[in-house]
Amino acid sequence: MAQGDSATADVRAVIIVGAGPCGLAVAARLCEGMPAANFTDEEHQRYHWIRKNRHQASVKNYRNGNETRRANHGFKQPDFLVLDATADRWMAKWDRLFKTFDISHLRSPMFFHIDPAERDGLLGYTYSHERERELTEIRGCVGKEVSKYQRKKRIKSGRQPKNEPTVDERDRQDYFVPSTPLFASHCGCLVDRYSLRSNMIRNETVLDVSYDYVGELSENIKLFTIKTNKATYYAKTAVLALGGNPPSLPKPAVSDAAAAITHAMQIKEMPCPRVRAKINSKKPTSIVIVGGGLTSAQLSDLAVRRGVGKVYLLMRGPLKVKPFDVGLEWVGKFRNFEQAAFWTADDHEERWGKILAARNGGSITPPYKKILDKHIAKGKVELLLYTTIAEKTCDAANGAWKVSVSTASSSSSLPSSSPAGIQSESASQDQITRDLPPIDHIYLATGVSCTLDGVPCLQTLRRDYPIASCGGLPCITEDMAWRDDVPLYITGRLAALQLGPGGGNLIGARTGAERVSWAVQDFLRSEDKEDGSPGSRARADRFDYLTGRCSRFEALSCCDSDE
Structure with a gap:
């Protein structure tokens, strides 16, 4: 709610800035209690930012492809609000540009989508609605693989094997691109599935974001104060899901x-x-x-x-x-190897170099x-x-x-x-x-930059909570947060140093939404524990008990204290 009487102003759990693909992906993921697996079991073992969320994430077995879905233990949708400068509906700018450019099909393959429930959600939606004719094959990607026998034959003959990405023929169904109306219908299906059409999107431009104690609203915890061109809002956490910076034109002489x-x-x-x-x-x-x-x-x-x-x-x-x-090695069957090399880079400069090399103009x-x-x-x-x-x-x-x-x-x-x-x-x-x-x-048609300097609403936050940057991008934490003590989570192009070269694409939107939702849910649960109300503590303790996050003997100590 907008600021009125400071004593009665509502404090949202989450405010999402941006109603594009990244914003919709975050909203849908926050509403999904049983998300599909985005990472393999080996990645869960290797990367601590996934491993620490193993109880709230589905796991895909690396060898047989089986998924172990997370259990839905009393999942509750958080209270959130969405602010967008273009319109009061989802994907408004996306739809406008696609209509203006008369784009018939997307560039991304079928497994690049924002459905948090199913890895092949877009493909399943296409067949369930009998819209296969709206798919166009991406030629030159599938069927180019070299068998193990051919590789060994090349090695024995003294020829160097070509270092080309391999795309299995069995994955051919994924290498189609959906039509623009089909993808729009799928996004609309997600909006309806998670009841996101209610009055949760405000057509307002964010002018300033600050993080501090707010008078009578928060004596013990800091809140985000988000000022727009129409109102002021308060939230425990915030998510920045922006696209590129506004374009800059050379000033004409006349x-x-x-x-x-x-x-x-x-x-x-x-x-x-x-x-x-x-x-x-x-x-x-x-x-x-x-x-x-x-x-x-x-x-x-x-x-x-x-x-x-x-x-x-x-x-x-x-x-x-x-x-x-981006290169096929970042899109195909073995893209996890490139992602692993990216995540294990020594510093942000090395990651920035990998981003530039992968996109290559x-x-x-x-x-x-x-x-x-x-x-x-x-x-x-x-x-x-x-x-x-x-x-x-x-x-x-x-x-x-x-x-x-x-x-x-x-x-x-x-x-x-x-x-x-x-x-x-x-x-x-x-x-x-x-x-x-x-x-x-x-x-x-020279594209737009994506840098911190091009986001003026973050100037106050940068002054109060400065962070480093590399290539103009913020060096956010592995939990996608601005800093460990600032629960402002970033996804999309600005989060490329964590998401990789595809951070601004649909695959980056889905992966970013997964990681952001983990962090948001963890933070809100920690806030519930710190809250003095018995109901909040009971919900947090019950979740920890069911998921095995803490020692189960704590439940006995709680019972003794109640007696």
Whole structure:
């Protein structure tokens, strides 16, 4: 509840900031009393952050694949509230971007989803609703494996075995991508299953987060005070489930030029009204799209399909084609080996290096590569690799851009530290410069950063409870907490130093939700024990007794004290 009389203001158990995939994953996991296994039995034995939660997590046997499901001992859904700056419903920004870009299918495979109850929840939902036709196979992933006999034959012949990830043919059913409507329906199913459609989401922007004692509300424990543009809320714990930082655009020299350059995350209509008007008037149109990721390819295809005459697609590096935005070794059957190497890294710098190596910049999928090739063959798209914008000026009279681009004569001469699509002043040698025809609009599909500095609502918390950072990401604890003494839990892209390269993907959303829910439930149980009310202590003691967390002789001592 919002702040009214401080003596009567409600204190929530959990406040989740963000109603996207990561926020929905956390909310669903907090409501699920019997979650499916995310980790194997060997991982439970090896990593203490999983091992200490062995009583509240399901375990998957490494050898036979059998799951030992956790028991539901009086599970109680915590009282939580969700704050989102986009809308008062789940997945609002996700749905808007997918609709704007006209994305028909996800990039993630079928086992990347946010259902906490079943590992194959999305696949089961698809078949139970007879929607198999909405699946598209990810070609080039399955059927490439090398048998043990072939490996031994290569070794005996003196040839070095290729160090390629192996995907078993039996896992073919997982290597399909769901359609956008199918995934949206599955998310809606989760919302209905856990009764998350009630008035628990507030369309409010979080302005400040602090953690301290709050007058008459908390004499013995600290609370989070979360101030938004509309109200103030209090909570025992908080979860930060944010996406990337707001995009930053280069300031145009002419004020009227602001409407002629747009970041992909801020697109409301594609193409923009001015370009659409020229298309309707049968006038020639041309746009520039900057970026080397999948979004740039999607925007190029969408622009051509909607009548744009010419698209100049600029990439500051090579065109990289791969099924996923991370390597197959992080997605396939043996991804646990890469995760193990990541979790056992010596320091955060080593983890940050593994993240950069795994993601390796933007890439497009093989299907979109074929689409681009068709547009290039027809002359609708011109792909300019190793190219940056050297100079751009906007004509205030007609709103068109005069753009000069600089193409490196070789990849080695391209500065790696230059911003996406913009040439640095020091990089002028070995460059070939050319002027493009008048450009009607510039789109920047250069992605968004994800750093602590880009989250202004955390400035107070950073001042009162400072923590280290690496690569702009917070060095949070293995329990996903800000610090051991601050129960602010982080998931999503900001938690990549704990979740790995897939922290911002659906697999990171599910894994992060699992680990965050463990920590939240542990913290709330410890708060119940410290609470003076008999009911709270009884619930906590009963849970500890049933799960074997403490000595069972404590129950006898409690009985003696009661007598």
